[in-house]
Amino acid sequence: MPDSSLPVRKIIHIDMDAFFASVEQRDNPELRGRPVAVGGGHRGVVAAASYEARKFGVRSALPSVTAKRRCPDLVFVKPRFDAYKQVSQQIRAIFAEFTELIEPLSLDEAYLDVTVDRHRLGSARAIGEEIRRRIRSETQLTASAGVSYCKFVAKLASDQNKPDGLCVITPAQASAFIASLPVARFHGIGPKTAERLNQLGIHTGADLQGLSREELEGRFGSSGEWYWRICRGIDDRPVRAHRTAKSISAERTFDEDLSDPHALLTELERVAGLAWARIERSSATGRTVTLKVKYADFQLCTRSRSFAEPIADARSFTAAGRELLTALLPTAKGIRLLGLGIHNLIEVDNQAPRQLALAI
Known part of the structure; x- marks a missing residue:
């Protein structure tokens, strides 16, 4: 349970519903009600999928060939990141009317x-x-939207009633709520760790709560401390208004080396496609490309390479x-993991946006 001696924050996690795909459906009436994937292309990956596509198991990061196999009627559209950024700025302007403490992810x-x-x-629920x-x-x-007293629980809550829903979790409800969820839902626990x-x-939060801090640290090292805290709803991280990545x-970790x-x-091209989609979403760019091989x-x-100018597009990045x-x-030995990313980031879209006590 959270520390009752500390003042209770009121945190909202806002998550747009199928954002890229929803913008495309909004702007093109012919796409409404149809399964839509943003991205794709030869050897490409899905950057976003509409809810109609998700019913067929189409998800972000899925290879486009696999996505089309799962949903033959899937409509691929090229991403329009300028349009998505413009809508994102509209949304952030709304946020700024309610608080200065905004941490974009x-x-x-x-x-x-x-x-x-x-x-x-009158309440954080009403604000949400x-x-x-x-x-x-x-x-x-x-x-x-997820409304709670800490970032971890608020993020879990925002996914609870998707799409177009709101979920409020009070400090008194947190332990039981977390206990009911699969560990794969926990932010900070990736697919491999969940497996x-x-x-x-250990399948649920309840299973995780049954382990001591010592047991978790013994099995997962320094991450064990974090797992012990979050399964008990303990998260004192503040909302950082000027968070810099x-x-x-x-x-990607391969099933076989x-x-x-x-x-x-x-495989590198697929990883690059997924990474570039994240780079575009972040409104950032950078001058250093770094390859990770395990x-x-x-x-x-x-291995890294730095350039005189920021990376301009996915083609240059790849x-x-x-x-x-x-x-x-x-290579004489197999490779089990490839990673690709950008370092030395430059913020393209700076967020502005500050803020007694109200009920959750």
Whole structure:
């Protein structure tokens, strides 16, 4: 349970519903009601999928070939990041009317600290509902919101009633709420860690709560402390209004170790596509491309290349990654993981946006 001796924050996590795909459906009536994927292309990956497409198992980061196989009627559209950024700026302007404490995570989601009730709406729930109403009215898009006392629980809550929903979790409700969820839903626990936890018989928050701090640290090292805290709803991280990312990347662990150069370069293109989608969402760019390689024996290797000017597009980003990987090929031992990202970030879209106590 959270520390009752500390003042209770009021945190809202806002997450736009299928943001990229929803913008496309809004702007093109012919796409409404149809399964839509943003991205794709030869050897490409899905950057976003509409809810109609998600019913067929189409998700972001899925190879476009697989997505089309799962949903033959899937409509691919090219991403229009300028349009998404413009809508994101509209949404952030709405946020700024309610609080200065805004921590954007990407173009389509952010944490808001609304502990101070700027408009005297009476509760964080009321603020969340008003923000959602304003977003719908001004952008014709829907957003889901999670309202709670900390960032971890608020983020879990925002996913609870998607799409177009709101979920409030009070401090008294947090432990039972977390206990009911699969660990794969927990922010900070990725697919591989979730799989490892499942293999240990840990499937839900309740299972995780049953382990001591010592047991978790013994099995997961420094991450064990974090797992012990979050499964108990303990998260004292503040909403950081001027959060600056150091890097943006994506990586993929293969089911089988790869050594064939063609296969590795093909996988690199997929990783690059996913990473570039994240870079575009973040409204940032950078001058340094970094390749991460983990071999079958778990040896980790990184290679970087810096440029005089910021990386301008996905093609340049992917080409830099191919060059870095090609320098390591051929390899005598298999590769189990590839990652690609941008470092030395430059913020393209600076957020502005500050804020007694109200009920959740």
